[in-house]
Amino acid sequence: MVACLNKSDASKGFNQVIDFLNGSYIKYALTVNPNIYVSCIKQFWNTVAIKKVNDVTRLQALVYRKKVVITEAAIREVLRLDDAKGVDCLPNEKIFAELARMSYEKPSTKLTFYKAFFSSQWKFLIHTILQSLSAKRTSSNEFSSAMASAVICLSTGDDAQEPSIPSPTPLTLPPQPPHDLPSSSQVQNTPPQSPQPQLQPQPQAQQQADDFPMTLLQE
Known part of the structure; x- marks a missing residue:
């Protein structure tokens, strides 16, 4: 999957996340085609x-x-990740604490997390990362502690040059996350x-x- 990080009428309510991803060190990995x-x-x-x-x-x-x-x-x-000195996975206690800060609505001691229990803007961020960087071939509602660590590190601006996203206000009817499927010219037999x-x-x-x-x- 290739992430579409361009703003449009359909992205209203998600422009802050799009700006963040465009300025993050995973932009190339998300958008290279x-x-x-x-x-x-x-x-x-x-x-x-x-x-x-x-x-x-x-x-x-x-x-x-x-x-x-x-x-x-x-x-x-x-993929130009430049994360050789990064962490593979955060400690469990930090994961739970940071997810609570992000208003994760299903506190749990289990290390499987669910996209559905985040507000719409966080769902969009997680959806984009899962679609573009996860090993799974289809969209998934659940993700592991390693993926949760990636989301947390991005959201807290772990890299000194990264902006931090404040906890967003949930939307009642968020638009569908924009993403492009590879065209026939990009996936060939x-x-x-x-x-x-x-x-x-x-x-x-x-x-x-x-x-x-x-x-x-x-x-």
């Missing part, structure tokens, strides 16, 4: 294996006879014929992702 080839995805998952080299865990696969290596550091670099060694998109696709690095392919 490269061509995606179904055949490459299938080949990757059909051949993938988990390897550990020098204490670094990585996924290794063959795609069109080229070795593809994916590591946590590579994902961080490609097969790459162009005679694929290049590094599976670069054809020139006509470069306008959509002209600066999306393809550094995961190794000889």
Whole structure:
């Protein structure tokens, strides 16, 4: 999924969250829009294996006879997350305290949280993150403590350059969160014929992702 962070009449009531996401360090990860080839995805998952080299865990696969290596550091670099010094997950006590500050309406000791119990603006923020960054293929109403930690760190401006979002006032009838599904030109069954060694998109696709690095392919 690609997040749509443009303001429109449909986004009324959510402009503060859109401004926040546009200024956050996950904006690139939310909005980058490269061509995606179904055949490459299938080949990757059909051949993938988990390897550990020098204490670094990585996924290794063959795609069109080229070795593809994916590591946590590579994902961080490609998506420009710049969070190497960040926390993986907040302590449980801090998660519960911060969710209470965000007016989470279902206090619980369980580490599964539900989007439905937030006010509409927080739902929009969580929905955007889940749709664009979660491993799940479909929208989900529940999320884990790791995802809750991400939402909390974003909302509290954990990065010194990030703004903080004050607790919003719930809306009675919020508009549906705007988001775009990939178009047919972005999700394709097969790459162009005679694929290049590094599976670069054809020139006509470069306008959509002209600066999306393809550094995961190794000889």
